[in-house]
Amino acid sequence: xxxxxxxxQIRSRARFNHILSTAEVLxxxxxxxxxxxxxxxxxxxxxxxxxxxxxxxxEAILGALVERYxxxxxxxxxxxxxxxxxxxxxxxxxxxxxxxxxxxHAAFSHFLYVLDMGKYGHIVGVIHRTVIAAIExxxxxxYPDMPTALCLRYATVSFHLVKGLLPLLVTEQxxxxxxxxxxxxxxxxxxxxxxxxxxxx
Amino acid sequence: xxxxxxxxQIRSRARFNHILSTAEVLxxxxxxxxxxxxxxxxxxxxxxxxxxxxxxxxEAILGALVERYxxxxxxxxxxxxxxxxxxxxxxxxxxxxxxxxxxxHAAFSHFLYVLDMGKYGHIVGVIHRTVIAAIExxxxxxYPDMPTALCLRYATVSFHLVKGLLPLLVTEQxxxxxxxxxxxxxxxxxxxxxxxxxxxx
Amino acid sequence: xxxxxxxxQIRSRARFNHILSTAEVLxxxxxxxxxxxxxxxxxxxxxxxxxxxxxxxxEAILGALVERYxxxxxxxxxxxxxxxxxxxxxxxxxxxxxxxxxxxHAAFSHFLYVLDMGKYGHIVGVIHRTVIAAIExxxxxxYPDMPTALCLRYATVSFHLVKGLLPLLVTEQxxxxxxxxxxxxxxxxxxxxxxxxxxxx
Amino acid sequence: xxxxxxxxQIRSRARFNHILSTAEVLxxxxxxxxxxxxxxxxxxxxxxxxxxxxxxxxEAILGALVERYxxxxxxxxxxxxxxxxxxxxxxxxxxxxxxxxxxxHAAFSHFLYVLDMGKYGHIVGVIHRTVIAAIExxxxxxYPDMPTALCLRYATVSFHLVKGLLPLLVTEQxxxxxxxxxxxxxxxxxxxxxxxxxxxx
DNA sequence: TATGAATGAGCCTTCATTCAT
DNA sequence: GATGAATGAAGGCTCATTCAT
Numbered sequence: 133x134x135x136x137x138x139x140x141q142i143r144s145r146a147r148f149n150h151i152l153s154t155a156e157v158l159x160x161x162x163x164x165x166x167x168x169x170x171x172x173x174x175x176x177x178x179x180x181x182x183x184x185x186x187x188x189x190x191e192a193i194l195g196a197l198v199e200r201y202x203x204x205x206x207x208x209x210x211x212x213x214x215x216x217x218x219x220x221x222x223x224x225x226x227x228x229x230x231x232x233x234x235x236x237h238a239a240f241s242h243f244l245y246v247l248d249m250g251k252y253g254h255i256v257g258v259i260h261r262t263v264i265a266a267i268e269x270x271x272x273x274x275y276p277d278m279p280t281a282l283c284l285r286y287a288t289v290s291f292h293l294v295k296g297l298l299p300l301l302v303t304e305q306x307x308x309x310x311x312x313x314x315x316x317x318x319x320x321x322x323x324x325x326x327x328x329x330x331x332x333x
Numbered sequence: 334x335x336x337x338x339x340x341x342q343i344r345s346r347a348r349f350n351h352i353l354s355t356a357e358v359l360x361x362x363x364x365x366x367x368x369x370x371x372x373x374x375x376x377x378x379x380x381x382x383x384x385x386x387x388x389x390x391x392e393a394i395l396g397a398l399v400e401r402y403x404x405x406x407x408x409x410x411x412x413x414x415x416x417x418x419x420x421x422x423x424x425x426x427x428x429x430x431x432x433x434x435x436x437x438h439a440a441f442s443h444f445l446y447v448l449d450m451g452k453y454g455h456i457v458g459v460i461h462r463t464v465i466a467a468i469e470x471x472x473x474x475x476y477p478d479m480p481t482a483l484c485l486r487y488a489t490v491s492f493h494l495v496k497g498l499l500p501l502l503v504t505e506q507x508x509x510x511x512x513x514x515x516x517x518x519x520x521x522x523x524x525x526x527x528x529x530x531x532x533x534x
Numbered sequence: 535x536x537x538x539x540x541x542x543q544i545r546s547r548a549r550f551n552h553i554l555s556t557a558e559v560l561x562x563x564x565x566x567x568x569x570x571x572x573x574x575x576x577x578x579x580x581x582x583x584x585x586x587x588x589x590x591x592x593e594a595i596l597g598a599l600v601e602r603y604x605x606x607x608x609x610x611x612x613x614x615x616x617x618x619x620x621x622x623x624x625x626x627x628x629x630x631x632x633x634x635x636x637x638x639h640a641a642f643s644h645f646l647y648v649l650d651m652g653k654y655g656h657i658v659g660v661i662h663r664t665v666i667a668a669i670e671x672x673x674x675x676x677y678p679d680m681p682t683a684l685c686l687r688y689a690t691v692s693f694h695l696v697k698g699l700l701p702l703l704v705t706e707q708x709x710x711x712x713x714x715x716x717x718x719x720x721x722x723x724x725x726x727x728x729x730x731x732x733x734x735x
Numbered sequence: 736x737x738x739x740x741x742x743x744q745i746r747s748r749a750r751f752n753h754i755l756s757t758a759e760v761l762x763x764x765x766x767x768x769x770x771x772x773x774x775x776x777x778x779x780x781x782x783x784x785x786x787x788x789x790x791x792x793x794e795a796i797l798g799a800l801v802e803r804y805x806x807x808x809x810x811x812x813x814x815x816x817x818x819x820x821x822x823x824x825x826x827x828x829x830x831x832x833x834x835x836x837x838x839x840h841a842a843f844s845h846f847l848y849v850l851d852m853g854k855y856g857h858i859v860g861v862i863h864r865t866v867i868a869a870i871e872x873x874x875x876x877x878y879p880d881m882p883t884a885l886c887l888r889y890a891t892v893s894f895h896l897v898k899g900l901l902p903l904l905v906t907e908q909x910x911x912x913x914x915x916x917x918x919x920x921x922x923x924x925x926x927x928x929x930x931x932x933x934x935x936x
Numbered sequence: 937t938a939t940g941a942a943t944g945a946g947c948c949t950t951c952a953t954t955c956a957t
Numbered sequence: 958g959a960t961g962a963a964t965g966a967a968g969g970c971t972c973a974t975t976c977a978t
Contacts, residue, residue, distance in 0.1 A: 135570075135950080135951085137961090137962085140953075143960095143962085144962075147962085147963095149478075163452065165366075165452065168946080168947060168948080169947095169949080170503040170947080170948085171949080178963080178964095179963060179965055180948090180949085180965070181949095181951085181962095181963065181964050181965060182962075182963055182964075183952085183963095184418075184948090184949065185962065185963070186966095189949075190947095190948070190949090197965085204503050212972045216448055216955060222354075228597060246335065246449045246450065246451055246452075248364065248447045248449075249500075250364070250447060251364070251448065270374075285510070285514065288501065288505065289498065289501065289511075289514045289518065292497045292498050292500070292501055293494060293497055293498060293518055294497075295492050295497055296496055296497010296498060296976095297490065297494060297497060299450075299493070300489065300490065300493055302490065302945080309486070310490075313486065313490045313526075314490075316522065316525050316529060317490065317494055317518070317524060317525070319525070320518075320521035320522045320524065320525035320526075321517065321518040321521045321522065323521065324517050324518070324520070324521035325514075325517060325521075328517060345937095358940095369738075369971085369973080370973060370974080371738060371972075371973085372971075374940090377940090379939095380938060380939045380940055381939085381940060381941095381973095381974085382937095382938060382939050382940060382975085382976085383937085383939070383940095385973090385974070386937075386938075386939095387974080390973075390974075391972095391973065391974090457968060510946060543811060546958090552947085563851070565851065565854075567768075570951060570952080571951075571952060572951075572961095573952080575961090580959090580960095580963085581959060581960040581961055582952095582953085582960085582961060582962095583954085583955085583958095583959065583960050583961060584959060584960070584961095586952090586953070586954080587958075587959075587960095591952075591953075592951095592952065603938085633941090648851045648853060649850065650766065650849045650851075651848075651849065652766065652849055652903075653766065669831060687912070687916065690903065690907065691900065691903065691913075691916045691917075691920065694900050694902070695896060695899055695900060695920055696899075696905055697899055698895050698896055698897075698898055698899015698900060699892065699895050699896060701852075701895070702891065702892065702895055708890065711888070712892075715888065715892045715928075716892075718924065718927050718928060718931060719892065719896055719920070719923075719924040719927070720874065721927070722920075722923035722924045722927035722928075723919065723920040723923045723924065725923065726919050726920070726922070726923035726927050727916075727923075730919060736972080738972085740940090740941085744940095746939090746941085747940095747941075750941085750942095771967080771968060772968080772969060772970080773969085774969095776944095781942080782942060782943045782944055782954075783943085783944070783969090783970080784941095784942065784943050784944060784970095784971085785942055785943070786967090786973080787970065787971075788940095788941065788942070791969090792970075793967075793968095793969065828976080845942095886938095910976080
C-alpha cells in the first residue's frame with residue numbers, strides 16, 4: 133500500500149515543498165548521508181511521520197530534490213544556448229549558467245560532485261542525463277548532420293570535463309583565473325574534437 | 334640461541350601491512366564507508382583489538398593506505414617521461430600511467446572518484462597533491478622558465494580534467510574511444526594553455 | 535419531496551458493512567495484525583476518519599466482524615441435525631458444516647486458528663462459545679437427561695478436538711484422508727465418552 | 736559477514752544462555768511479538784549490542800530457544816515410551832510428559848499454542864516435527880509392519896489432537912477432569928484408527 | 937601484546953489514532 | 958457527517974570503539 137502521497141492540494145504541496153527545501157539546505161550543509169530523517173522533520177517543524185507521509189523513504193527525498201533540480205535544469209540551458217549559433221560562445225556561457233544554477237540550488241554541487249554515483253547513481257543520474265541531453269541537443273542543432281552517437285559522445289565528455297573542473301572554483305583561491313582555465317579547456321576540447329571529426333567551420 | 338624468535342618489529346610490520354592490504358581489497362570492493370572495522374579484522378584473520386592496536390581509528394586505516402599509495406605514486410611517471418621534450422607525447426602517456434597504477438592499487442579509483450572530498454579530503458588530499466606535484470615537476474623541467482605558480486595551475490587543472498574524465502572508461506561501453514577522447518581533451522588543453530601563455534613551441 | 539434523500543441510517547449501515555467486509559478480506563489474506571487501519575480505509579474507498587467514525591479502534595473492527603460471524607454461526611447446524619437421533623451421523627456432518635462455513639466467512643479460520651487467544655480471546659471468544667453452545671444444544675436434545683455440565687464438557691472438548699485437527703486439511707496434502715481421520719477421531723471420542731458416562735445406545 | 740557468533744567459550748556460552756533464558760521468561764509472559772529486543776537486553780542486564788552479538792536478529796532468539804526445546808524434547812519422549820509395548824498406556828503418559836515438560840520450559844506452550852504458524856512455522860515447526868517423529872517412532876516399533884506413511888499420519892493426527900486439547904487444561908477450571916478427557920479422546924482415536932486399519936491386537 | 941566480548945547512541949521506519957477543515 | 962493530513966512513541970538493528978583477560 134502507498135502510505136505516502138504525492139500532494140495534490142495546495143496546502144499539501146506547500147508542506148511537501150517546505151520539507152524538501154529544508155532537506156535541501158541540510159543536504160547542502162552536511163551531505164545527504166549525514167542528515168537524518170528526524171533532522172529533516174525537526175528543521176521542518178514537522179513530525180517525522182509527516183515526512184514519511186510524503187516520502188516513502190529517505191532516498192525518495194533525495195529523488196524528489198533531484199527531480200526538482202532536473203526540471204529547473206531543463207529551463208536553464210535551452211533558453212541561453214539555442215540562440216547562439218557559435219558553439220564557442222555557447223561554451224563560454226555554459227560555465228556561468230552552471231555557476232548561477234548552483235547559487236539557487238544549494239545541494240546541486242553536493243549531488244554532482246560528492247554523492248557516490250555507484251550508490252546513488254540511479255537517483256542522481258537524471259541530473260547527468262538532463263545536462264548531457266541539453267548539450268547534445270545544442271550540438272545537434274549547430275551540426276545537423278553530425279551522427280547522434282557522436283553528439284552524445286561529445287556531450288558526455290565535455291560534461292564530465294566541466295564537472296571535473298568546476299570544484300576547483302571553490303577549492304582554489306583565484307576563482308576568476310580558474311573560470312578562465314575551464315573555458316580554455318572546454319573550448320580547446322571542442323575545437324580539437326570538431327577538427328578531428330572533420331567539422332571545422 | 335633464540336633463533337625461533339622472529340624479530341618483533343618485522344612481525345609487527347607484516348601484520349600492519351597485511352591488515353592494510355586486506356582493507357585495500359575491501360575498500361575497493363565495497364567502498365570505504367560500507368566496510369566495517371570488524372570486517373577488516375575478520376578478513377585479516379586478526380582480532381579487532383589488533384586492528385586498533387595498529388590504527389587509532391577507522392580513518393587511520395584510510396590514511397595509512399593513502400600514504401602507501403602516495404609513496405608508490407612518486408614513481409608514477411617513469412624517468413623517461415621527463416626527458417621527453419615534447420609535452421604532447423607526454424600527455425599521451427599520462428593516462429596510460431594512471432590506468433596502470435589503478436591496476437595495481439585496487440582502491441585507488443575509489444579514493445580518487447567516489448570518496449567524499451568534503452569529508453575525507455584532509456586524508457585523501459595527499460594523493461591529489463602528489464600527482465599534481467608530479468605533473469608540475471615534469472612541466473617545470475620542460476619549461477624551466479615558466480613561473481612556478483603557472484606550472485602549478487596547469488598541473489592542477491589538467492589533473493582534475495583527467496580525473497573528471499577517467500571514470501568514463503568504466504561507465505561508457507567503448508573504452509578505447511573514451512581513452513582517445515581523454516587524450517584529445519588533455520592535449521587540446523595543453524596546447525591552448527601554452528599558446529595562451531606564450532609558450533608555443 | 536425529498537426523494538433524493540437516501541435514508542441516513544441505511545447509507546450508514548451500508549458503509550459500516552462495506553468497511554467490515556473489506557476488513558474481512560484483508561484479515562483473511564494477511565492476518566489481523568498485519569493489516570493496518572489505513573489499509574482498511576483505502577481498500578474500502580473510505581477516509582481513515584470514517585473508519586474511526588464507525589469503530590472506536592482497530593480491535594472494534596475485529597469485534598464487529600466476530601459478532602457478525604457469531605450471528606451467522608447460530609444457524610451453523612441445520613435444523614435437520616437436531617432431529618437425528620444418531621449422534622454419530624451428526625458427528626459426520628459437523629466437519630462439513632464448519633468447512634462450508636469457512637468458505638463463506640473468509641476470515642473465520644484466521645480467527646479460529648491463528649489469532650492469539652491470550653491477546654484477543656476476549657473478542658474472539660464469542661465464536662468459541664457460540665459453536666460450543668450449538669454443539670451442547672444438539673447433545674442436550676438427543677440426551678435430554680444428560681446433566682448440563684456434562685453436555686458442556688463434551689461440547690467443549692469435541693470442539694477443541696476438531697479445531698485442533700481442522701488446520702491439517704490445509705497443511706497436509708491429502709485433504710480427503712485427513713477429513714476421514716478427523717471424523718474417525720470425533721466419532722471415537724463420542725463413543726468413548728458416552729460409553730464411559732453410561733449413555734450407550 | 737557474520738557479526739554474531741555461536742559461543743564457544745564458557746563465559747560466552749553462559750552469557751548466551753543467560754540471554755536466552757531471559758528471553759524465554761519474557762516470551763512466556765508477554766508473547767514473542769510483544770517482547771522487544773531492548774527489553775531482552777535490559778532484563779538480561781546486557782547491552783542491546785550484546786544481544787546482537789549472539790543473535791543475528793530477533794527471530795534467531797526464537798530459533799535458538801526452539802532448538803533448545805527440541806533438544807530437550809528428544810530426551811523426553813523415547814525414555815518414557817519405548818519401554819512400554821502397550822500403546823494405550825503409552826498414550827496415557829504422553830499427556831503427563833508434555834505437562835511436565837511445559838513446567839520446565841516456560842515458553843513452550845506459547846510456541847505451541849499461540850505463535851502464528853503461518854509466520855513462524857519455519858522456526859517453530861521443529862517442535863512439531865520432533866514430537867511427531869517421536870510418536871511415529873514408537874508406533875513403528877510396536878507395529879513394525881505398519882507402512883511408514885500410516886505411522887506418520889497417525890502421529891500427525893494424534894499430535895494435533897492433543898495439541899488442540901491441551902490448552903483446555905489452563906482454560907477450564909477442572910484440570911483433572913480435562914486430563915481424563917484428553918486421555919479418553921487420545922485412546923479412543925488410537926483404538927479406532929488401529930481397528931479401521933486392521934491392526935487390532 | 938593479542939584478544940574479542942561488550943558497549944550504547946543513534947538511525948530509519950511504522951502505524952494507531954486525532955482533529956481542524 | 959466526512960475527510961485525510963498530521964502526530965510521535967516505539968521498534969529492530971548497526972558499528973566504531975573500549976578494556977578486562
